[in-house]
Amino acid sequence: MSVAGQLLILQLVVFTVVTIAAGALFVVDERRDADATTRLAVTDVAVTTAQLPDVAEGLRSPDPTAALQPLAERIRTSTGVDFVVVVDPDGIRVTHPVPEQIGLPYTGHIEQARAGQTYSETYTGSLGPSIRTIAPVYADDGTLAGFVSVGVTRERISEAFLRGLPGIVAVVAAGLAVTAAGAVLIARRLRRQTLGLNPDQLLRMYEHHDAVLRAIGEGLVVFGTSGGGTPRVDVVNDEARRLLGLRSGPVSFESLPETLRRLATGEEVRDEVHLTRDRVLVVGSDAVQWEGRRIGTVVTLRDHTELRGALGELDSVRGFAESLRAQAHESANRLHTIITMVELGRSEEAVAFATRELAVSQNLIDRLTADVAEPALAALLLGKVDEAAERGVELTVTEDTALGPVPSVPSRDLVTLVGNLIDNAIDASRAADEPWVEVTVREEDSTMIVEVADSGPGMSPDTLAQAMQRGYSTKSEHRGLGLALVAQVVARHRGVLRTVPSLGAMIVAEIPLGGRS
Structure with missing residues (x-):
């Protein structure tokens, strides 16, 4: 059975037991209230009757029964009690609803009334069990003249109670109906929430769910x-x-x-x-x-952190390979040119051509090798110069580029930072008529500063902030992902990435080097 079905049955059982118990307590309480109400009523009638002058005079008359029986019956009829019995000081009935009982001893306790107290009790007399009150009657001179006993039988009290019982039953039944309807609604809601599953199924689902999530x-x-x-x-x-x-x-x-x-x-x-x-x-x-x-x-x-790192390194190696291929192709063309010039007998011009071409590339190699302590960064800059040239972009590594050892920044992070900034700059600059990129990597006041400027349309601070937050779908171009990776490196080393207005566009990355002098 589902959790909702079990809960419905349990609720119905609990509600039924509670409602029936409450109804039973209500019945008992109503019965107790009926007794208390009856006791107050008969006490009032007894005390009032005992204080009537005619009652005391009748008890002192030669024939008390003739004097008091009509009065007692009128009082009984008008008040709705079952009996009004007048008793003389010796405990003999003077009046009674059943005439045959007149002259017989009173069945009940009169000791407290004889002592001057009005006394109520439940007693089985000649008319059956009843709730009665006995009050003393005093003559004008203050002497005890007799007693008045007024009572209502239990049978009559029960009949009155039974007449009100259908109302009690109706209230209990209405309570059961309301609670049953509420239980059904709760069960329906719980069934929707638990998908109609039973406790064992829910337990197995939770166990499997937890195992799958961990696995x-x-x-x-x-x-x-x-x-x-x-x-x-x-x-x-x-x-x-x-x-x-x-x-x-x-x-x-x-x-x-x-x-x-x-x-x-x-x-x-x-x-x-x-x-x-x-x-x-x-x-x-x-x-x-x-x-x-x-x-x-x-x-x-x-x-994809490791995969991205591997792909970045692969892109760098591919770039180096393409650069070497281009250089090999260009070197072959230059070598053929030099050989042809020698064969034509123009040796001096061949030497001058070879020397001039070698000096241009060797000067950049010597400068970067001497000024940049990290080999991977120097190789990256050399490779990007050739890659940019192949794509029709003039890439310049400024003369003030110089960086000593930076043990706090791994070579992989350096390659990611500088390589992605240059790649983005090359892509952006190609939209210009004369595309160019200018790169500076230097150290100032224990801070590594990377400045990459280009001839592109520029980037606003809002665009840079958006590109720094996240990348784009892997199924489209990775535009924007490069700057996000750069921002990740800069944030990891507690640096700053910002855009600076210039002739074109410039992005500056500043990374503290741990207070090194």
């Missing part, structure tokens, strides 16, 4: 919606916590990166690149539907 190699974040429509984080598996740097325990919506919070609105994306402080993540999101309505969003996270 899958991708990060998983599930967003739900709270009552006010505000997104909330329902599920975050261990891999997602590792990739996003989240602590154990509940995860608040505000603690997630802004680019992931945007996906909680239900936007569906495929293979979108998102950058955290230390990682490159490929993100996908899908809306979760149930009975035609959206109930949440599932976001998957895949770690």
Whole structure:
């Protein structure tokens, strides 16, 4: 049986027991109230009758029964009690609703009334069990003249109570009906929430759900919606916590990166690149539907940090290879030119040509080798000069480029930082009539400064901020991802990335080198 069905049965049982118990207590309370009301009524009648002058005079008359029996019956009839019995000081009945009982001893306790107290009791007399009150009667001289006993039988009290019992039963039945309807509504709501599953199925589903979340190699974040429509984080598996740097325990919506919070609105994306402080993540999101309505969003996270690093290094190697190929091709052309000039007997001109061409490239190599301590950075700059030339862009490494050892910044980060800035500048400058790029890498006041200017249209601070936040789909061009990777490196080393107005466009990256002199 489903959880909703079991809860419905349990609720009906509990509500029925509670309602019946409450009805029983109500019946007992009503019976007690009926007794108390009867006791007050007979006490009032007894005290009032005992104080009548005719009662005291009748008890002192030669024939008390003749004097008092009509009066007692009138009082009994008018007040609705079952008996009004007048008793003489010796305890003998003077009046009684059943004439045969007149002259017989009174069945009940009169000791307290003899002592001057009005006394109420439940006693079984000649008319059966009854609630009665005995009051003393005093003559004008203050002497005890007799007693007045007024009572109502239990049978009559029960008849009056039974007449009101259908109302009590109706109230109890209405309570049962209301509680049953409420239980059905609660069960229907619970059935929707539990999908009609029984407890064993829910337990197995939870166990499998927890095992799957821990076993899958991708990060998983599930967003739900709270009552006010505000997104909330329902599920975050261990891999997602590792990739996003989240602590154990509940995860608040505000603690997630802004680019992931945007996906909680239900936007569906495929293979979108998102950058955290230390990682490159490929993100996908899908809306979760149930009975035609959206109930949440599932976001998957895949770690492409190492892959991106490898692809970056591969791009650098490919660039170096292309540069070497171009240089080999160009060297072959120059060599053929020199050989032909020698064969034509123009040796001096051949030497001058070879020397001039060698001096141009060798000067840049010597300068970068001497001024840049990191070999990977020097090789990157040399390769980018040739790559830019092949693409029709003049790339200049300024004369003030100089950088000593920077152990706080790994060579991979240097290549990522400088390489991506140059690549973006080359792409941007090609839109100009005379494309050019100018690169400066230097150290100033224990700060590494990388300046890359180009002849492109420029980049506003808002555009740079947007490009620094996130990348774009891996199925389209990676435009914007390069600057995001640069921003990741700069942020990791507590640096600053900014744009500077110039003749074209200039981006400056500043990274502190740990207070080195």
